[in-house]
Amino acid sequence: MTRNHPDVTLLAHNYVRPEVQDAADFVGDSLELARLATGTGTPFIVVAGVDFMAETAAVLNPDRTVLHPEPCASCAMALRLRPEAVLAARAEHPDAAVVAYVNTSAEVKAVSDICCTSANAVQVVNALEEDEVIFLPDRNLAAHVAARTTKTVFPVPALGCCPVHQILTPADLAAARRAYPGAEVMVHPECTPAVQDAADFTGSTSQMLRRARETPAGTVIVGTEIGMLHRLERDVPGKRFFPASPLLVCPDMKMMTLEVVERAIERRSPAVTVTAGVAGGARAALERMLALPGP
Ligand code: SF4
Structure with missing residues (x-):
């Protein structure tokens, strides 16, 4: 799809529609897309996935324009966690590091210490100096990590989950x-x-x-x-x-149709914007994760 648009790279998540995956320059999971977003040389990056994936690409590429073809495509789990809840958890557990699954907003990442994905969550937690970890926002991934570490893991929010996998x-x-x-x-x-x-x-x-x-x-x-x-x-x-x-169908991932992706590439819009203050904090948490060796 980007053959006639050499200034555009199209990244697609493994959960989007088959025809969008087939049209992409690269298909991967959240960690692969985050790493790839930093390695693309084109001035435009199109992210076929949900909002936090496009935000992550934008935060990691302040000098490029990141397009999210369907801004309504949001992660239902990420939407449920606000930064205020993270700050309250920090006050409750002042010795704990805050680990944000990438399935969070940029605002939440900005008040976290480090990000993780489902591919490297155990590795990230075990690499921390702290013995206590506040883990955002999926209680099931938190339990998966807790079973593979000696650290104490506090899931925040206590009942956070992906509504698709939870069923x-x-x-x-x-x-x-x-x-x-x-x-x-x-x-x-x-x-x-x-x-x-x-x-x-x-x-x-x-x-x-x-x-x-x-x-x-x-x-x-x-x-x-x-x-x-x-x-x-x-x-x-x-x-x-x-x-x-x-x-096991994520309706937000399915909003990313071939038509909206094509339209975004043609129009070079809609672009993702993250305010500078939020982007700086989110970038620090993401780059701390990306500095760790791959899983
Ligand atoms: S599958 Fe779940 S975690 Fe992934 S984007 Fe959809 S709601 Fe979010």
Whole structure:
């Protein structure tokens, strides 16, 4: 799609529609997109994903213009956390470091110490000097981290979650196993601890992709947003992939249609703006994460 627009790079998340993934210059998870956003040489970066992904690209690239083709495409989990709640948690746990999952607004990142993604959350927490961590904003990813660290993890907000992954149940996995005997079950760490316990593998979308290539299983049940199936089918030919539930659909990711992406590229709009004060704090938290070695 960007062939006729050499000044534009199109980045797409693994959860967007198949046709948008196919049109992108690069498809990846949040960590890959954050790293890639800093490595693109074009003056325009188009982010096909939800708002925090475009904000992250804008914060990391103050000298480039970042376009978010559908500004209404927001992460429902990120929307629920305001910086005031983070500051209140800091006051309650003054010795704790604040780790913000990238699925947060730039305002929340700006009052955090370091960011993480689902691919590197455990690594980020274990790399901190502090023994206590305030973890934002997904209680399921927080529980995943808490089970893999000796540090004390305080999830904030206490009931924060991704509404898409939260609906998956152990009964869904059992039903999928009955339907596809011998299949391997992979789930995302945004799923509940009970679902993670009932799966064969838990990982970010990039880790799922790696596992799908390596597993001897020829059939894989995928417990994450349904867009990931296209990425898996495209990159791991010869294996069969089935959704753990047909309900694993993020409506905001699906707002990113080919039409809105094309229109944004043609018009070089709408651009993402983050105020300088917020961007500075958010950039510090993101760059601290990016300075760590890759997972
Ligand atoms: S799948 Fe969940 S975490 Fe990802 S953008 Fe949608 S609501 Fe947010």
